[in-house]
Amino acid sequence: MKTNNGRRPNILWISFEDTYPYYGCYGDSVARTPNLDRFASGGCLWTNCFATAGVCAPARSAIITGMYPISIGTQHMRTTHQSPTVPELPTPYSPVVPPHVKCFSEYFRAAGYFCSNNEKTDYQFETPLTAWDDWGESAHWRNRPDLDQPFFAVFNPGRTHESGMWEGKTSDEEFDLDSIVVPPYLADTMEVRKSLSRMYSNIERSDQEFGELLQQLEDDGLTENTYIFHWSDHGPLPRGKRWLYDAGIRVPLIARGPDLPRGVVSPQLVSTIDLAPTMLSLAGIECPKHLQGQVFAGPDAEKPRDYVYASRDRIDESYDRVRAVRDERFKYIRNYYPDIPYFQWVPYLNKHPIVREMIDLYLDDKLDTAQSLMFQPQRPVEELYDTRLDPHEINNLAADEKYAEDLKRLGNQMDHWLERVGDLGEIDEAEMVRQWYPDGVRPTTAQPKAFIIGRNNIGGVVVPDREVVSCSAPNRLMLYCASQGASLAYTLGSGESARWQLYTKPLKLEEGTYTLRVRAVRVGYFESQEARFELQITSLTVAEMDAQPSVAGSQ
Numbered sequence: 001m002k003t004n005n006g007r008r009p010n011i012l013w014i015s016f017e018d019t020y021p022y023y024g025c026y027g028d029s030v031a032r033t034p035n036l037d038r039f040a041s042g043g044c045l046w047t048n049c050f051a052t053a054g055v056c057a058p059a060r061s062a063i064i065t066g067m068y069p070i071s072i073g074t075q076h077m078r079t080t081h082q083s084p085t086v087p088e089l090p091t092p093y094s095p096v097v098p099p100h101v102k103c104f105s106e107y108f109r110a111a112g113y114f115c116s117n118n119e120k121t122d123y124q125f126e127t128p129l130t131a132w133d134d135w136g137e138s139a140h141w142r143n144r145p146d147l148d149q150p151f152f153a154v155f156n157p158g159r160t161h162e163s164g165m166w167e168g169k170t171s172d173e174e175f176d177l178d179s180i181v182v183p184p185y186l187a188d189t190m191e192v193r194k195s196l197s198r199m200y201s202n203i204e205r206s207d208q209e210f211g212e213l214l215q216q217l218e219d220d221g222l223t224e225n226t227y228i229f230h231w232s233d234h235g236p237l238p239r240g241k242r243w244l245y246d247a248g249i250r251v252p253l254i255a256r257g258p259d260l261p262r263g264v265v266s267p268q269l270v271s272t273i274d275l276a277p278t279m280l281s282l283a284g285i286e287c288p289k290h291l292q293g294q295v296f297a298g299p300d301a302e303k304p305r306d307y308v309y310a311s312r313d314r315i316d317e318s319y320d321r322v323r324a325v326r327d328e329r330f331k332y333i334r335n336y337y338p339d340i341p342y343f344q345w346v347p348y349l350n351k352h353p354i355v356r357e358m359i360d361l362y363l364d365d366k367l368d369t370a371q372s373l374m375f376q377p378q379r380p381v382e383e384l385y386d387t388r389l390d391p392h393e394i395n396n397l398a399a400d401e402k403y404a405e406d407l408k409r410l411g412n413q414m415d416h417w418l419e420r421v422g423d424l425g426e427i428d429e430a431e432m433v434r435q436w437y438p439d440g441v442r443p444t445t446a447q448p449k450a451f452i453i454g455r456n457n458i459g460g461v462v463v464p465d466r467e468v469v470s471c472s473a474p475n476r477l478m479l480y481c482a483s484q485g486a487s488l489a490y491t492l493g494s495g496e497s498a499r500w501q502l503y504t505k506p507l508k509l510e511e512g513t514y515t516l517r518v519r520a521v522r523v524g525y526f527e528s529q530e531a532r533f534e535l536q537i538t539s540l541t542v543a544e545m546d547a548q549p550s551v552a553g554s555q
Contacts (some may be wrong), residue, residue, distance in 0.1 A: 160206050320337060445481065491516075
């Protein structure tokens with residue numbers, strides 16, 4: 001797709017970590033978010049956007065792949081680290097996703113976009129070399145080699161992460177503690193209010209970073225041709241983060257762009273699984289059919305969804321399995337382990353000052369009914385909440401006959417969703433890993449091969465690795481990997497700072513002598529060994545050149 005000026009649009013993402021929409025533009029009177037509020041007034045704000053999981057890596061795996069975590073085996077938090085206290089867990093491992101599943105940024109790269117990510121990934125698997133042109137703390141759209149090249153740029157300010165609410169991270173007194181509204185499921189104490197003040201302070205500072213990025217875009221003259229999206233991966237607070245209540249999965253979503261409505265507040269249900277297909281649609285890139293979300297904005301927006309879905313599985317050291325479905329009003333939650341307590345052993349969570357405060361009060365029997373919910377020794381098999389009348393999801397209506405039809409309807413919707421996308425949560429995690437890693441060995445992507453295709457070599461000439469090959473033009477160099485679903489990256493550069501390009505079609509061989517380095521990548525596999533092809537090309541004439549990209553021009 002091209003905008004009115006005939007150029008392909010840019011896309012800019014600015015995501016905050018662990019952020020419920022405690023913003024002025026969402027009606028929060030305590031928040032100080034002038035840049036976000038101003039951005040929302042000139043764009044579109046969605047009030048009902050929900051993450052697919054209440055915790056970082058599973059939620060981000062869904063965003064980058066466009067696939068539900070339970071569908072591709074990325075549902076457990078966390079997989080790439082080994083617990084120092086529970087080495088018996090089947091970690092570390094990198095989920096081996098189906099071979100057709102990739103980071104959707106590869107589709108942008110294949111379409112000619114410059115893709116940068118600054119800096120967080122946390123996809124539950126190692127970031128593939130093929131995912132980004134530019135990745136790291138200095139990644140920026142300004143680093144693209146051709147300033148006329150369209151870009152997909154991601155920025156992930158990390159100040160709002162849950163750990164930013166710990167003591168010593170931010171001043172406690174930056175907000176008036178008396179003005180802060182404490183959710184009813186948390187104890188209303190000075191320690192809790194101080195933690196919430198730190199949360200608001202971190203959002204305020206991230207709002208400033210947001211404004212700085214918008215100003216950089218304006219300074220570069222790119223604002224009018226850029227779709228800008230702001231979102232978060234999940235919520236921040238205990239009984240929110242890691243859980244499937246709205247405090248854990250409801251997130252901000254605000255956007256502005258060339259043909260998006262301005263000054264609109266939309267109650268439309270959106271899932272973060274919808275981000276990938278929507279970005280591809282806005283850029284005019286055909287969306288692969290395996291993506292499980294739908295387009296929610298732009299000229300090709302689909303019929304608004306009726307339901308959003310979310311999942312919870314192992315959280316750090318502790319196993320669980322919870323599934324949720326929500327419409328505009330009701331939330332249905334299914335607990336597969338009703339015999340285990342809500343409060344589990346999760347050491348990282350237990351560092352939170354609010355959690356420590358709540359534990360002390362719980363031990364002293366000083367919590368009321370709502371505040372005690374997170375310490376209940378058992379769970380109901382089903383939970384049902386009217387989020388319109390009970391936004392904090394305190395009163396479970398599952399046993400109320402007045403809501404029997406809603407309970408049945410949403411339960412059926414969950415069954416249909418699980419049947420449609422599949423649920424690897426049905427499989428023991430250790431068994432799932434054994435299926436991916438036969439004999440306990442993680443697979444390695446096959447080493448790339450290269451073939452020269454010329455007029456006299458229709459079948460192709462194999463280029464030996466690290467041996468000099470001489471040939472004459474016209475011809476093409478084809479790269480190949482035997483691992484199903486692997487992506488190939490190549491470069492003519494040397495050293496660690498080389499810029500790796502995504503291989504999408506045969507490369508033209510121009511006259512010259514050079515070293516072509518190639519690596520193969522598949523999500524969940526070890527990266528291949530690097531192949532190096534030493535090439536000497538002669539006798540290329542100007543008349544034989546065409547519009548194909550060339551190896552020599554790809555440095």
